[in-house]
Amino acid sequence: MLKKYNESERQMSRRLYALVLLTLVAACGRGGGVGESPDGLDNACTILSQRPGYLRAFQATERKWGVPVHVQMATIYQESKFDSDARTPFRYTLGVIPMGRISSAYGYSQALDGTWEEYVEERGQHRARRDNIRDATDFMGWYMVGTRDRLGIPLHDARNQYLAYHEGRTGYKRGTYNGKPWLVGVASKVADRAETYRRQLRSCS
Helix, strand or coil, rough: HHHHHHHHHHHHHHHHCCCHHHHHHHHCCCCCCCCCCCCCCCCHHHHHHHHHHHHHHEEEEEEEEHCCCCHHHHHHHHHHHCCCCCCCCCECCCCCCCEEEEECCCCCCCCCCCHHHHHHHHHHCCCCCCCHHHHHHHHHHHHHHHHHHCCCCCCCHHHHHHHHHHHHHHHHCCCCCHHHHHHHHHHHHHHHHHHHHHHCCCCCC
């Protein structure tokens, strides 16, 4: 009886070890993602005090691409609320049957599969991940510089950069956002948040 009990205990220990190992492997494979949003999203200094790695990523992107830190932060707030695993909601038919997600947007920057693949190929960033803050901000810098070069939208213009980011450059050029009053309102909020973050960042220790 004791022998059977010891064998059962050993099996349980092996299962527990395997579960812990799988959890660690999954965590390592996240590519730098930290999951849920930090607290205090209305204050740039509070965000950065909790996630110092964010600031390093934002500054690296600003140096490389010229996109101001506050514009990056306001865009990420609107797209994902700083949640590395953010995805669009599911679509349902008959109100109950899931039919897939609204779009393939994923990660901090909510980059679509196709646009992300274009970035990866053009930049040679084959290990880049959308749930990694450095990769996500680098993608954002790449995209916004392309928008500036093709549409003439300054990198500090958070409102119009966001509209082009959301609608795509072709959509922006066609003025598709004009038929979406809600989106125009959101873009104005992005601009307001960018300005708020800009002022707050000046006082961060």
